[in-house]
Amino acid sequence: MKKIHITGLGLLGGSFALAAKRKFPELTITGWDISTQNLHEAHTLGMIDSSQELPDPDADLVILATPGDTLVGLLERTLENIGNETLVIDLGSTKENLCKALENHPKRAQYLAAHPIAGTEYSGPRAAFAELLDRKVMILCELEKTDLHLKEKAYELFDALNLKLRFMDPQxxxxxxxxxxxxxxxxxxxxxxxxxxxxxxxxxxxxxxxxxxxxxxxxxxxxxxxxxxxxxxxxxxxxxxxxxxxxxxxxxxxxxxxxxxxxxxxxxxxxxxxxxxxxxxx
Incomplete structure (x- = not known):
């Protein structure tokens, strides 16, 4: 794994970035946040190497960690702008509407619906910490719809971050x-x-x-x-x-x-x- 892009650099996105950096020191992480303050803090805290709205075509993983009502549009736009070897993972807290909206997307196989059961009552990049995800449950939905080869990239990250995987249908x-x-x-x-x-x-x-x-x-x-x-x-x-x-x-x-x-x-x-x-x- 060489390159990850993270959209949404708050508690969850920031914690993923810090944990991934710790486990994969040579990893390049690009990122974006609608908040210029969050983007600045993510740079200052060393979460991302550079800021850009869209991932590079050769990114291994794209992680979307934004509020639930933004995810359908963001997922569709992201899938339209990735290469064939990129997997897009959302971390949203609800899954049924999202999976229904993406079920007929031509790049559905490049999407993995995920939800880490991890968090605190605090928000923003400064609330993020690498240990947030350690030994936490990661729920995966409709795993069979995700490309087998691309799933291996997600498994590599989840295993390195010591996440415990559970499988459920969106409903x-x-x-x-x-x-x-x-x-x-x-x-x-x-x-x-x-x-x-x-x-x-x-x-x-x-x-x-x-x-x-x-x-x-x-x-x-x-x-x-x-x-x-x-x-x-x-x-x-x-x-x-x-x-x-x-x-x-x-x-x-x-x-x-x-x-x-x-x-x-x-x-x-x-x-x-x-x-x-x-x-x-x-």
């Missing part, structure tokens, strides 16, 4: 992520909103905020530019997740209103089982 991916990722972010943002509204009446409320509040609302610091499009791109699955969540909130509200402590205790005890499940997943 399954979006359905599961709505519950275990997208709903978590919505909950965190709405908790933050609720407390900010309360702060309008009580300026001292944050004096009483402990580690529980900080950990629960942490995701509300995530990039709106990334998360707002995810909610619309994965609309149907997120609505299903929200319906279940709102139903559970309504149920616990009723039990609190009725002072039903024993029922609340029983519910919480049952929900505690998630601790064992999460411990097994570590």
């Amino acid at each position: 399954e991916h979006d359905r599961h992520l709505a519950f275990v990722s997208h709903l978590s972010h919505i909950s965190s943002f709405m908790l933050g909103k609720t407390v900010l509204q309360k702060m309008e009446d009580d300026k001292n409320i944050f004096d009483m905020a402990g580690s529980g509040f900080a950990s629960t609302v942490r995701l509300a610091k995530s990039s709106p530019a990334m998360w707002a499009p995810i909610l619309t791109e994965n609309k149907d699955n997120i609505l299903a997740a929200l319906d279940g969540y709102i139903s559970n909130l309504s149920e616990i509200r009723e039990k609190v209103a009725n002072g039903d402590a024993s029922s609340i205790h029983a519910d919480f005890q049952e929900i505690n089982k998630i601790r064992d499940i999460l411990d097994l997943e570590k």
